[in-house]
Amino acid sequence: MNLDSFFKEMHIKPKNVSIYETAFTHASYNSDANTSHKDYERLEFIGDSFVGMIVADLAYNLHPELDQGQMSKLKAGLVQAQALKQMAIRFNMQKYVRVGNSLKNVDLVKMPHLLEDIFEAVVGAIYIDQGLNKTYNLIRKLFYNEVKNFDFSKLHDYKTKLQEYVQADTRKAVEYKVINEKGPSHDKTFEVEVLFNNIVLGKGIGKSKKEAEQNAAKDALNKFKY
16 A cells, blocks of 8 residues: 555655554455454544544634634534545545455445544544644644534534523433444444433434434434424
8 A cells, every 4th residue: 555645645754654554544455354353443443532622712713702612513413424525535534445356346435434444443543643732733734614604504513402402391311222233344334312301302314424323313303393
């Protein structure tokens, strides 16, 4: 795997190239190679948290007019599959992904959740390899204009709307529970319930847990005739 052009475009001088190779490795690749624990999932965990923190930091500092709920909506709108997919495509990350035979002929651009995961894993790799300050400055620069010019009219954050609806009468939070998973690792479908006081308010299906949770919240709101 040659990542020279990627490093050049991202202005990175890598200390450990292998950590980036791992970030671009899908589980199906290791399944074919009969290896384990060498795909992007652990790095994705770190990157997901880091991206969320950066967007939250920018929202707080660039939009002093927003309250907590509005900042949550902004963050939810940017830290989701389609938005992060576009960020991955911006840097041609799909060119470097290593996949198994089952995905060899699949157009990865049509798999937003995979590219979302890859982007987050790459952020995790940058953090491990380059440290906190370098990663913070790089990711902050990537999201600066996205946060500054965020269009609230395009946002449909049903989870936040549902929580606001429930909290009109109580401070308790709703809960989301995965009740079913179907499909292979590269193409899973999740079914989620949203509950309040152990009562099921709605159900949703999606290609990621986040999408399924949003659809469950939407289903609950529809029942409330929100």
